[in-house]
Amino acid sequence: MTLLEVKNLGISFGGLRAVDGLNMSIEKGALVGLIGPNGAGKTTVFNLLTGMYLPSGGSIKLEGTELVGKSPARISQEGVARTFQNIRLFSQMTVMDNVKAALHNKIKYNLAASFLHTPEYRRKEREMNERAREILQVFELEQYVDYKASNLPYGKQRKLEIARALATDPKLLLLDEPAAGMNPNETAELMETIELIREKFGVTILLIEHDMKLVGGICEYLYVLNFGTELAHGLPEEVLNDPQVITAYLGE
Amino acid sequence: MKKYGKQILYMVIAVGAYAAVMLLVNMGLLSRQMTSLIIPVCMNIILAVSLCLVVGFLGELSLGHAAFMSIGAYSGALVLKSGLPVVVSLPLAVLVGGCCAAVLGFVVGIPVLRLKGDYLAIVTLAFGEIIKSVFNAATPITGGAGGMKKIPAVTTYKNFTFVYILMLLVILLVSYLVNSRHGRAICAIRDNYIAAETIGIKVSRFKTMAFVISAFMAGMGGVIYAGNIGILKPVNFDYNTSIEILVMVVLGGMGNITGSIIAALLLTVLPEMLRGLSNYRMLVYAVVLIAMMLFNNSPMKRILVEKKNMRQAAKIQ
Ligand SMILES: Nc1ncnc2c1ncn2[C@@H]1O[C@H](COP(=O)(O)OP(=O)(O)OP(=O)(O)O)[C@@H](O)[C@H]1O
Ligand SMILES: [Mg+2]
Numbered sequence: 001m002t003l004l005e006v007k008n009l010g011i012s013f014g015g016l017r018a019v020d021g022l023n024m025s026i027e028k029g030a031l032v033g034l035i036g037p038n039g040a041g042k043t044t045v046f047n048l049l050t051g052m053y054l055p056s057g058g059s060i061k062l063e064g065t066e067l068v069g070k071s072p073a074r075i076s077q078e079g080v081a082r083t084f085q086n087i088r089l090f091s092q093m094t095v096m097d098n099v100k101a102a103l104h105n106k107i108k109y110n111l112a113a114s115f116l117h118t119p120e121y122r123r124k125e126r127e128m129n130e131r132a133r134e135i136l137q138v139f140e141l142e143q144y145v146d147y148k149a150s151n152l153p154y155g156k157q158r159k160l161e162i163a164r165a166l167a168t169d170p171k172l173l174l175l176d177e178p179a180a181g182m183n184p185n186e187t188a189e190l191m192e193t194i195e196l197i198r199e200k201f202g203v204t205i206l207l208i209e210h211d212m213k214l215v216g217g218i219c220e221y222l223y224v225l226n227f228g229t230e231l232a233h234g235l236p237e238e239v240l241n242d243p244q245v246i247t248a249y250l251g252e
Numbered sequence: 253m254k255k256y257g258k259q260i261l262y263m264v265i266a267v268g269a270y271a272a273v274m275l276l277v278n279m280g281l282l283s284r285q286m287t288s289l290i291i292p293v294c295m296n297i298i299l300a301v302s303l304c305l306v307v308g309f310l311g312e313l314s315l316g317h318a319a320f321m322s323i324g325a326y327s328g329a330l331v332l333k334s335g336l337p338v339v340v341s342l343p344l345a346v347l348v349g350g351c352c353a354a355v356l357g358f359v360v361g362i363p364v365l366r367l368k369g370d371y372l373a374i375v376t377l378a379f380g381e382i383i384k385s386v387f388n389a390a391t392p393i394t395g396g397a398g399g400m401k402k403i404p405a406v407t408t409y410k411n412f413t414f415v416y417i418l419m420l421l422v423i424l425l426v427s428y429l430v431n432s433r434h435g436r437a438i439c440a441i442r443d444n445y446i447a448a449e450t451i452g453i454k455v456s457r458f459k460t461m462a463f464v465i466s467a468f469m470a471g472m473g474g475v476i477y478a479g480n481i482g483i484l485k486p487v488n489f490d491y492n493t494s495i496e497i498l499v500m501v502v503l504g505g506m507g508n509i510t511g512s513i514i515a516a517l518l519l520t521v522l523p524e525m526l527r528g529l530s531n532y533r534m535l536v537y538a539v540v541l542i543a544m545m546l547f548n549n550s551p552m553k554r555i556l557v558e559k560k561n562m563r564q565a566a567k568i569q
Contacts, residue, residue: 089444092507
């Protein structure tokens with residue numbers, strides 16, 4: 001079954017076609033890689049998918065629902081979550097509150113309950129704490145719950161961002177260079193965690209990564225972007241041996 | 253257990269402060285000058301805590317707080333002057349003042365909150381001046397520059413209990429709000445509004461919410477002011493007043509409710525205490541301000557905070 005269907009998606013900045021005529025089709029439960037050289041338009045695709053940019057043309061369908069034109073908050077509720085290439089945590093808030101903030105639309109109570117800390121408030125907050133702890137445990141962050149997010153070491157900040165995205169209970173999780181700035185050990189460990197969360201949370205993952213070898217290791221399917229257009233797509237072993245792809249990367 | 257301990261401590265402080273003031277007043281131990289400061293302290297705490305919600309937690313610099321206070325003051329004063337018995341007119345005035353300010357906060361908030369940072373500060377500043385001009389011009393209702401006179405003195409120290417309860421209510425509601433789903437959304441917007449949007453928080457809705465709640469509370473503070481001072485003049489609500497409240501929030505450590513309360517208390521009492529120094533008053537005031545500011549950002553404070561954290565950590569293990 002197809003989860004995400006992207007058709008003829010495009011956007012320009014001034015004269016620059018940052019993404020042009022992109023088609024993508026992602027199966028439910030898949031782990032797909034989106035690769036390409038610097039400035040290829042990968043992050044721009046994520047910005048389009050999450051409603052941060054309005055495309056100049058094309059459509060994005062999640063389980064048949066059109067996402068183009070919806071606000072980022074609305075798209076989050078439809079089931080798309082993401083992380084950012086340059087980390088965007090709620091830096092002054094605790095690790096716990098970062099995750100709880102993302103439970104905003106999952107565990108709800110009204111404003112009166114917030115003002116008065118009613119029994120409902122206490123019940124729902126307890127539920128939130130349990131859920132947040134469960135998610136943080138997957139990333140081995142449970143001992144840092146009271147840390148301010150900005151006080152976490154870099155690698156753990158990246159993990160916290162993924163944890164926060166997962167808390168929205170997404171159907172599609174977009175990870176923008178989750179291993180950036182990590183050493184090879186940390187990277188290997190993170191890739192294991194990513195495979196684990198796909199099983200545990202039943203989420204479909206689209207992953208941007210620079211390192212072609214690394215992506216080939218865990219992704220089942222790859223899309224290659226270059227200058228905003230699709231260069232190739234297919235199984236990793238085919239794509240990574242494609243002469244066009246090799247030239248694009250060597251040409252950097 | 254630890255959590256309850258903290259709640260009990262706050263309760264003891266709240267009751268203790270009330271008992272102390274009542275005792276001092278009834279035994280005649282306070283000078284007239286100090287007695288006259290009791291209500292302004294409560295009022296400034298209400299104003300500072302409400303502004304703290306916008307500046308500290310939402311992270312938007314608003315320089316129009318005095319405008320919301322003035323709407324509350326004028327509309328509340330009209331209710332106070334209606335001739336109803338005080339038991340009815342005072343709570344009603346507080347409610348009407350708060351609601352009028354909230355409505356204005358909503359109307360202004362929708363366009364203004366789309367602006368960011370410096371722009372927002374400038375527009376709220378201008379908004380404050382516009383409101384002031386309107387009150388100046390609407391002479392038939394407001395008395396213009398001459399002022400709205402003969403407002404019943406219902407919020408003097410004799411009615412301390414009412415004002416004190418209102419103040420506690422404001423503190424409690426803001427503290428509770430900040431520690432909730434809605435409060436987290438507001439803080440998330442402050443820290444990173446793009447990330448907040450992508451986890452499903454409707455940014456403009458929560459910005460408006462914080463702004464309106466803050467305006468409502470500032471309006472209530474304005475009613476306390478009206479009933480305390482007895483005469484309302486538009487000049488009393490110029491940008492200086494907004495900035496004085498802002499200074500309390502900044503000195504309190506931005507987004508620190510306890511800090512805002514302490515700063516409001518000190519900055520209300522201090523200028524009066526320095527009155528004897530006449531010429532040097534504002535100089536000393538400025539020096540104290542700078543000293544507090546420096547302390548808040550100093551290594552000294554960091555060391556103190558770290559020491560406290562270490563003690564805390566030792567206790568937990
Ligand atoms: N908001 C914007 N305004 C103008 N140009 C933009 C904007 N966003 C992206 N671009 C341009 O679009 C192109 C694609 O950028 P994008 O960030 O998507 O690349 P990327 O594939 O993620 O690269 P990297 O691997 O360096 O992260 C770049 O040339 C970039 O300068
Ligand atoms: Mg990028």
